[in-house]
Amino acid sequence: xxxxxxxxxxxxxxxxxxxxxxxxxxxxxxxxxxxxxxxxxxxxxxxxxxxxxxxxxxxxxxxxxxxxxxxxxxxxxxxxxxxxxxxxxxxxxxxxxxxxxxxxxxxxxxxxxxxxxxxxxxxxxxxxxxxxxxx
Amino acid sequence: xxxxxxxxxxxxxxxxxxxxxxxxxxxxxxxxxxxxxxxxxxxxxxxxxxxxxxxxxxxxxxxxxxxxxxxxxxxxxxxxxxxxxxxxxxxxxxxxxxxxxxxxxxxxxxxxxxxxxxxxxxxxxxxxxxxxxxxxxxxxxxxxxxxxxxxxxxxxxxxxxxxxxxxxxxxxxxxxxxxxxxxxxxxxxxxxxxxxx
Numbered sequence: 001x002x003x004x005x006x007x008x009x010x011x012x013x014x015x016x017x018x019x020x021x022x023x024x025x026x027x028x029x030x031x032x033x034x035x036x037x038x039x040x041x042x043x044x045x046x047x048x049x050x051x052x053x054x055x056x057x058x059x060x061x062x063x064x065x066x067x068x069x070x071x072x073x074x075x076x077x078x079x080x081x082x083x084x085x086x087x088x089x090x091x092x093x094x095x096x097x098x099x100x101x102x103x104x105x106x107x108x109x110x111x112x113x114x115x116x117x118x119x120x121x122x123x124x125x126x127x128x129x130x131x132x133x134x135x
Numbered sequence: 136x137x138x139x140x141x142x143x144x145x146x147x148x149x150x151x152x153x154x155x156x157x158x159x160x161x162x163x164x165x166x167x168x169x170x171x172x173x174x175x176x177x178x179x180x181x182x183x184x185x186x187x188x189x190x191x192x193x194x195x196x197x198x199x200x201x202x203x204x205x206x207x208x209x210x211x212x213x214x215x216x217x218x219x220x221x222x223x224x225x226x227x228x229x230x231x232x233x234x235x236x237x238x239x240x241x242x243x244x245x246x247x248x249x250x251x252x253x254x255x256x257x258x259x260x261x262x263x264x265x266x267x268x269x270x271x272x273x274x275x276x277x278x279x280x281x282x283x284x285x286x287x288x289x290x291x292x293x294x295x296x297x298x299x300x301x302x303x304x305x306x307x308x309x310x311x312x313x314x315x316x317x318x319x320x321x322x323x324x325x326x327x328x329x330x331x332x
Contacts, residue, residue: 004317004320004321005313005316005317007320008313008316008317008319008320009316011316011319011320011323012301012316012319012320015294015295015319019294019295019298031320031323034327034331035323035324035327037327037330038276038323038326038327038330039323041272041273041276041326041330042276042280042291042295042323042326043295044269044273045273045276045277045280046187046280046291046292046295046296047296048179048180048183048296048297049179049182049183049186050178050179050182050183051178051179051182051195051196051199055196055199056178059174059178059199059200059203060171060174060175062200062204063170063171063174063203063204063207064168064171066167066204066207066208067166067167067168067170067171067207068167068168
């Protein structure tokens with residue numbers, strides 16, 4: 001290993017230049033041309049990757065929750081923008097509109113649709129459309 | 136810069152380098168919510184390291200998550216000069232990554248599951264270049280890197296992808312600076328030999 005060290009130092013210096021983007025013109029011919037070429041191929045091949053946005057944000061949420069010592073929220077409150085002005089009952093005392101909880105909204109929608117379906121059936125006494133066809 | 140040791144030998148006194156993350160680390164110590172700045176700065180570096188090591192996107196995500204959670208919880212114990220004069224937050228973070236990787240591998244050996252991807256299918260660099268020859272060269276380089284012994288491959292990845300100095304890599308891998316230079320040199324020579332074929 002000791003006999004390799006001078007060569008390794010030259011390689012290290014060359015990598016510093018290469019990765020720093022400044023190779024002096026008067027640089028000596030060490031390391032060898034073959035090693036220089038390989039070093040350049042690796043510079044193009046060994047790129048840095050970025051995780052997906054979704055992963056990065058999910059982990060950021062988890063770290064935030066950990067930092068504040070609070071459990072993670074399953075849904076987050078998003079101000080509903082671009083809609084008609086809220087009814088007066090939807091406006092808080094400070095003037096903010098009611099938020100929309102993403103994640104809970106789907107379940108609520110399904111429940112409302114189910115309740116509506118039962119209510120309509122009880123009023124008309126009709127079988128669901130699919131059932132009629134089957135009969 | 137130099138000091139006398141035992142009256143005879145001159146030993147170079149290494150200055151304590153300025154850690155670029157010092158203020159961010161101190162802010163995160165005062166208020167853990169400020170850790171997010173460090174997370175945003177290093178998430179791609181840690182993820183890349185994990186991806187090169189595991190060659191699996193999901194495994195890399197798991198490892199990245201472990202590293203940052205561990206770092207956040209362990210930040211009060213982090214000492215800038217705790218592991219030597221060159222110790223920095225980044226080195227510490229990669230030491231955590233290396234340990235997490237070793238733990239995962241030990242666990243995987245005890246609990247064999249599905250095989251890892253054969254190639255760098257996920258990690259393959261997206262090379263939009265139209266030069267087939269260049270792409271072929273890169274593929275051969277990747278194959279050669281894949282066949283390197285673990286320590287050489289890891290040193291090469293940290294040198295190129297994370298642009299760490301030999302000294303920093305030495306602290307991450309628990310090797311001397313000289314040993315790291317030799318590892319990188321040997322790794323380059325091995326890849327060069329393979330590219331000749």
